Amino acid sequence: MMSRITKLAAVTLAAATLVASASLAQAQTRVLRYADFGPDRGSRAEVIKWMDSEMRARSDGALGLDITWGGTLLGAKNAIDGVGNGVSDLASVVPVYEPGKLTALGLWVVRQIADEYVGMMATYELMTQNEAAIKNFADQGVHYVSNFTTGPTQLLSREQITNLDELKGKKIRATGSFGKAFEAEGAAAVSMSQPDVYQALSTGTIDGTASYAYVINSYKQYEVATHLTTIDMGQNLGWGIVMNSRVWSSLTPEQQTMMAELGHDATLYMAQKMYEDRTQILDKLRAGVDGITIVEHDGDPAMKKALIEAAESAGMEWMGGARDQGLPADDLLAAFDAAVAKYHKEMEVQGYPWAKK
DSSP: OOOHHHHHHHHHHHHHHHHHHHHHHHHHOEEEEEEOSSOSOHHHHHHHHHHHHHHHHHTTTSEEEEEEOTTSSOOTTTHHHHHHTTSOSEEEEOGGGSTTSSGGGGGGGGSOOOOHHHHHHHHHHHHHHOHHHHHHHHTTTEEEEEEOOOOBOEEEESSOOOSHHHHTTOEEEOOHHHHHHHHHTTOEEEOOOHHHHHHHHHHTSOSEEEEOHHHHHHTTGGGTOOEEEEOOOOBOOOOEEEEEHHHHHHSOHHHHHHHHHHHHHHHHHHHHHHHHHHHHHHHHHHHOBTTBOOEEEEOOHHHHHHHHHHHHHHHTHHHHHHHHTTOOHHHHHHHHHHHHHHHHHHHHHHOOGGGGO
């Protein structure tokens, strides 16, 4: 029979072996730095954390993410350069905050697409299959991975704004073609990143913001602006995930295939989340949060029509800018339109993919 000392030694050795095995497994995981400028809450954050979990599972523990939130590593205005220069391995990027970079991802401004699934999957297809779009990313030292969306654009304001007369003279946070649309209708467009909007609304620096259910909820903008007007200006699809090109090249062929599939699935997952969360968030705001209740308004049809037409007109300026950068703007737009038509038809005939599960 084993002595007590021998038994103790055996148990100690077994425990040490387990610890060593766990440490070895951890050491074998290549952890990639991910920079996000937003808070660790909401649908966007959930999708990023889902990607980390899926990446570890699909790579058998070989790859994972180390996620930095709130712009601590890279902010909204330097994320593209930061990933291209290797400050972070991956990041959430919004080209409208870094003009002249990743112009292909800005194509969404030419079309007003309200459906999350159609818009997101058409964008994903263009960015991963069109040679000109792929080169546009490579020229910035990054590789496209996946896409986010804001969901349909509405107007959140401190005071009621439901028609063109009430809109005139107001200071509205809006970027890109949305901002130009508000300016065309007599408002002053103010460009700022989402983390700054809460304070600006609170102090009256701005009167309102072109916003979305997801953003209103995750940034708690409903605390400082309680009027929500439906204007249905479409969604911002120029918001994606990119990886440093050198990091992408360092992955094994099997890992690259896995990441491509994960990027597709993350885009689809985000479309589903945004579609489902939008209704739930609005229901929550209607019921009230901490005693604060959103007051809803339906925008005057003339205001809706004017803003949408102005946004589409401003969006066409993308064509000239893309051509100036040597991009085949007409070919890109034609490919995007074809992808939109494809996914719209699939959705009409087969329904949403997640509804089949």
